[in-house]
């Protein structure tokens with residue numbers, strides 16, 4: 264299958280990719296954000312080109328992303344097993360370029376209320392000792408020892424809630440605004456082709472295999 268996974272930051276695209284992999288274990292999961300991060304780690308020319316945009320939370324220029332995706336989609340694993348594109352297309356130019364490269368079976372639109380996204384992202388924190396991940400609103404440690412203070416369920420260390428520096432409300436609002444502005448024409452484009460499949464992403468981990476198959480339009 265040739266699928267695009269689409270949705271706002273914090274909607275759980277990574278989690279839902281894992282669910283799709285249960286149905287289609289060989290499908291290459293192609294995340295443009297991951298490819299940029301790998302290139303940055305290896306200090307490649309592409310990584311260095313993308314760095315300043317990524318640092319500022321801005322989109323890397325279309326021509327850079329489009330060339331990268333065109334190259335990735337020409338590989339043998341894609342010819343054999345299709346693809347699950349995650350994080351591309353993000354703009355109408357990227358959408359048109361993808362149309363020229365190939366035709367997709369569906370765009371899976373993960374929908375989640377903005378207030379829930381904010382709680383998910385702004386509430387997350389981890390144990391400074393063992394790294395166990397929690398959420399102040401949705402998944403706090405069991406043992407509260409004061410306001411915003413707990414004992415870690417896993418290692419027993421004392422933890423005080425501290426927001427990640429890149430998870431401020433202001434930065435998140437900006438990322439959500441950027442998403443909404445760019446998403447509108449992309450969604451309209453695929454809606455006109457009748458290719459949108461909407462998934463409520465409140466709790467996709469609870470979906471059964473049958474529900475996932477039906478959500479992505481898998482027929483075999």
Ligand code: AMP
Nearest residue numbers: 295296316317321322323328350351353
């Ligand atoms: P992500 O992990 O998908 O949020 O991507 C991380 C960063 O990589 C983004 O903030 C952008 O700077 C860049 N990026 C990833 N995918 C794209 C894309 N399709 N178009 C432009 N920039 C992208």
